[in-house]
Amino acid sequence: xxxxxxxxxxxxxxxxxxxxxxxxxxxxxxxxxxxxxxxxxxxxxxxxxxxxxxxxxxxxxxxxxxxxxxxxxxxxxxxxxxxxxxxxxxxxxxxxxxxxxxxxxxxxxxxxxxxxxxxxxxxxxxxxxxxxxxxxxxxxxxxxxxxxxxxxxxxxxxxxxxxxxxxxxxxxxxxxxxxxxxxx
Numbered sequence: 001x002x003x004x005x006x007x008x009x010x011x012x013x014x015x016x017x018x019x020x021x022x023x024x025x026x027x028x029x030x031x032x033x034x035x036x037x038x039x040x041x042x043x044x045x046x047x048x049x050x051x052x053x054x055x056x057x058x059x060x061x062x063x064x065x066x067x068x069x070x071x072x073x074x075x076x077x078x079x080x081x082x083x084x085x086x087x088x089x090x091x092x093x094x095x096x097x098x099x100x101x102x103x104x105x106x107x108x109x110x111x112x113x114x115x116x117x118x119x120x121x122x123x124x125x126x127x128x129x130x131x132x133x134x135x136x137x138x139x140x141x142x143x144x145x146x147x148x149x150x151x152x153x154x155x156x157x158x159x160x161x162x163x164x165x166x167x168x169x170x171x172x173x174x175x176x177x178x179x180x181x182x183x184x
Contacts, residue, residue, distance in 0.1 A: 003033040004176065005061040007054070009068025009097075010108050011043050018162055019169035020067060026173050035061065045069065047110045051077055058084030063176060064091045068134065068159065071096035071126075072111050075143075078121055079114040085121040090179055092172070093126045095160045096143055097134035116146040124149045125175075127183045129157030129164065152183040 004027055006020050014021055014036065024036040035057055040049050050073050066074045071093035077085055099112035128139030130153050135142065144151035158164035174181035 001032055002176075003060050003062045004035065005057050005064045006034065006036040007064065007066040007070035007073065008036075008039060008042070009070055009095075010045060010105075010111075012068070013042055014038055015162065017167045019160070019166040019172060020065070022168050023065065023172055023176065027176060030177075033060070039070070044107045045111070047073070047076060051080070051082065055082050055084060058082075058088065061087075062089045064088050065094065065172070065176065066091065067094040068097060068161075069102075069108060069111055072102070072113050075113050075116070076111070079118050081118075081121075088122055090123040091120070091125070092175060092183075093124060093143070094172075095128050095132055095134065096126070096139055097132075098137050098139075098142055100137065101134050113143070116143070120147060120149065123179070125179075125183075126151040127154065127160070127172075128152075129154050129160055131156060132159050134159050154184060 006024055008014055008020055024034045027034045039053055054073060054077055102112045103109050126139055126144045126149055140151045140153055160166050171183045175183055
C-alpha cells in the first residue's frame, strides 16, 4: 500500500468532477491511503499557512501530486528545506503557474516561485500543457529545465483542469502506480 498526498490549487474547492478527486477515488478503491485535504482559504491563500498544512501532512506520505498553486507551494517548501520533504519517494508537479501570472493577482502574489537555485529533495517530474494560460512562458523552460527534472508537455492541455477536459485522467493514475508510466 502506498500513501498519496494530493494537493489542489488556487480557488479549487475539490470539485468531484476534477481529475484530482477522480484520482483520489481510484487510488482509494485500489486500497491505497490517500490524503486529499481542502487547503485553508483556497480563494485567498497565505503561503505560510499552506506550507504549515503541507508540513503537517508530509510524515505519512510517499507520493505527492500537486496541481497549480500547490506545485509552486512544493517549490517554496523545497527552497526552505522544510522537514519531511526528503521522506517523500516522488513528486508530480502538475501545471505550475508562472511568477508573472501570480504577481498579477494580489491573493496569490506571495506564491510567486522562489529562485530555483536549490536541489529538489527527491525524484520529481513535471507535466503541463503547451498552452497553459497560467504559464505562458512554458513550464519546461521556467521550471523543469532550471531544476533539471523530466517534464511532459501535453499539446492542447491548457491548465490540466476541468475547463481543459481533465476530469478522469487515466495517465496520472498510471503514473501513481508506476513512475515510469507516460503522462500523455
